[in-house]
Amino acid sequence: MVTTLDQIFIILRNWITGFLPQAWRPAVDVVLGVVTIVCLFPGLFALTTVFERKGLARIQNRLGPNRTGPFGFFQPVADGIKSLTKEDIVPLNADAAVHFLAPVVLVVTVFMGFAVLPMGRNMVLVDMDAGLLFFFAMGASTEVTVFMAGWSSRNKYSLLGAMRAVAQMISYEVVLLLSGVSVVMISGSLSLVKIAAAQNHYTGWLPNWYIFTPWGFAGFVMFAIAATAETNRSPFDLPEGESELVAGYHTEYSGFKFALFFLGEYLAMFSISGLGTTLFLGGWSAPFSFLTWVPSWIWFFAKVMVSIFVFIWMRGTLPRLRQDQLMNFAWKFVLPFTLINLMVTALWRFMGEGWERWVVCTLILAAVFVLMGKVGMGREHLGPRSYRYAE
C-alpha cells in the first residue's frame, strides 16, 4: 500500500502506456511527463500568487484579495482571463521579432530546468549524467532573454532594468554554481537523482541531509542568497523595482506576454527551490526515519512550498538593496565565502569519519565568517539610527 501510494504516478503512467504498442511507449512516457510538468507548475503558480498576496497582506496588516470566490481564491482565474483578453500593445519603435521572442524563449528555458529535477522516488523526466550542469545551462540561457526583452522595448527604463538584471544574474550565478560544486564534491555525482539518493539514509531517526553538516549549512545559506538574486526576488529585486524603473525589463509588455514574464519568474522560483531541495534538503527523502511511509513526492513538494513561503516572507520583511551594495555583497562577501566553503568541503571529504571534522570545519567557517564581517564592516561607521522623515 505504501509503495503503491509512493509510486502512484509511475503506476498510472505505466497503466496508460500499457494500452499502446511497445514501440510507442518511450515516446509516450516522455510526452506524459512533459504534459504533467507543463500543467502542474502553472497550476502551482496560480495558487502561489494567491498565497503571496494573502501573505504579504497579512504582513502589511491588510486583507489582500477577498472578492473573487471564497476568500479570494479564484483571483488567479480572474487575473488569467483578464490578461488573456487584454490588448497586446507593442511599442511602435520596438524590435517586433525580438520583442515577441523574449517571453516565449524565457518560459521555454525555465520549463527545461524541471526536466532533471527528481520530484519523488523514480519520478524524474530525464535522468541525465550531467543533470546539474544541464540545470545551470538552462538557467544561464534565461539571462539572454531578459536582455532581449529590455533591449527590444526601446525604452530607457527597460534597458536599465535589463542591464541591472544581467549584471546581477551573472554575478550571483557564479555563487550558485560554486555552492552547488561543494555538494558535487561530497556526493561524487552531477546527476540530481544520485545526489538526492545519497542523502536518503538515516543516523538513528535523524536524516543525513547535506544541510546538517557545517559545509552544507554554509553552502545552503550562500545558495539561498544567490537563488534569491537569480530569481530577481526582494531584497534583490532592483531590476524590476517599481518605484525606480516602473517595472524594469518588462515595462513595455502587456496582456498575455506580461503574464508569461510573471509565469517565468515564478517557475524560476519553483525550479530553483526544487534544486535547493535536491542539493541540500534531501530531495524527496522524509525528514525523520519514522515518516518514510509518507509518499516521497509529498515531501518534495512540501519542501518546495516551504522555500516559496520563505521567499514571500523575505519579500514582506526586507527592504531593497542599492545597486552598489548588491555588487559589493556578491563579489566581496558571498563569493569569497563560497570559495572558502569549497576548501572546507574538501577538508571534510579527506578528514574521514569522526567527530574531529565537525569541530574543525565548524570552527574554520565560523572564524572566516566573523573575520570577513569585521573586515568588511570595519570601514562602515554605523552610528545610532536616525530617522529623517518618520519621526
Add this chain to the structure above:
Amino acid sequence: MGVLFYLIAALTLAGGLAVLLLKNTVHCALAVTVAFAGLALFFLQLDAQFAGFAQILVYIGAVAILVVFAILVTRGSTTPVGQVFSESWLVGVAIAAGVFALFGWAVLESGRALPHESAAPAVTVRDIGNALVGRYVLPLEIVALLLTAATIGAVIVAMHEKEGSK
C-alpha cells in the same frame, strides 16, 4: 546522423549567416547565440553531454552576454548607414577558405591517421573530471593562472581609467 543532423546544421548555419548579413549589431549578437546553441546541440547529438552543456553555460550564458554588453557600452548598437561589407572582403574570403580547407583536410585525414579507433568511446562526466585533475592537471592550472592574470589585468586597466578621470 540523418534528419536531425541536417536540421541542426541548418539552424547553426542560419545563425552564422545572420551574424554576417544583419545590419544591427545587437541582432548579430543574438544571432550568434543561435549558432552557439546549434553547436551545443551537435555536441549533445554526439552524446558529449559535458561539452554540450558547458557550451551553453559558457557561450550563451557568459560570452554572448559579454558581447552584448560590449556593444551597448561602446555605442556600437546604432545601425550603420552604408554597406555592411568591408572593403577587404576578398582577402577575408581567401583566409576563411584557407582555414576551412585546413580543418577539412585534418578531419578527413584523421580517419587514416587513427585507423584502430573503433566506435566512439563512452566518456562520462566523471572520466572528464578525473582526466582534468589527474593527467591534465598542469595544463588546467596554467589556464587558470592565465585567466587570473587576465582578470587582474582587466581590473587594473579599469581602475587606471577611473583615477585619470578624477
